[in-house]
Amino acid sequence: MTQDNHETRNERGRRLLAQIDGEAGQAVIDSLADIAPDFADLLFEFPFGDIYARPGLSLRDREIATIAALTAMGNACPQLKMHLRAGLNVGLTWQEIVEVLMQMAVYAGFPAALNGIAAARAVFRDG
Secondary structure, three states, X not given: OOOOOOOOHHHHHHHHHHHHHHHHHHHHHHHHOOOOHXXXXXXXXXXXXXXXXXXXXXXXXXXXXXXXXXXXXXXXHHHHHHHHHHHHHOOOOHHHHHHHHHHHHHHHOHHHHHHHHHHHHHHHHHO
16 A cells, blocks of 8 residues: 555545545545534544555455454444445455454454344345
8 A cells, every 4th residue: 555645644534535435435524514524534534544544454454453343342333334335345255244243253242243243234235
C-alpha cells in the first residue's frame, strides 16, 4: 500500500474509505453532515487516513481484525455489517468470514459469535 506524500490525511482517508466500503462508507459520512461534520472528518482522517493507510497489514488483514473486534464487542451490529461488506470488497470469502466469526466463539463467547453469524447471514443474503 503506497501513500502519496502529497495527500492530506483527509484525502487519503476518503480514498481508502471509498476503496474499502464503497458507497456505504460515504452514506455514513453523509449521515453525520447535519449533526457532527467534524466527527465525519475524524472518521476519514484517523481510522482510514492514518491507521488503514499504514503499510504493516493488507486491507484484507485489517478487515479480518476489524470483523473480529466488532464481533467481540457485541454491541456494534451496524458497524459489523458495514465491515462484513468491506471484507467482501477487499477479497474475503464468505467462508473466511464465517471462520473468523466462529473463532470469536472461543474468545468472545457463543452469543457474540452467533450475533456475528446472524449479521453475516443478513449481509450475504442482501448482497
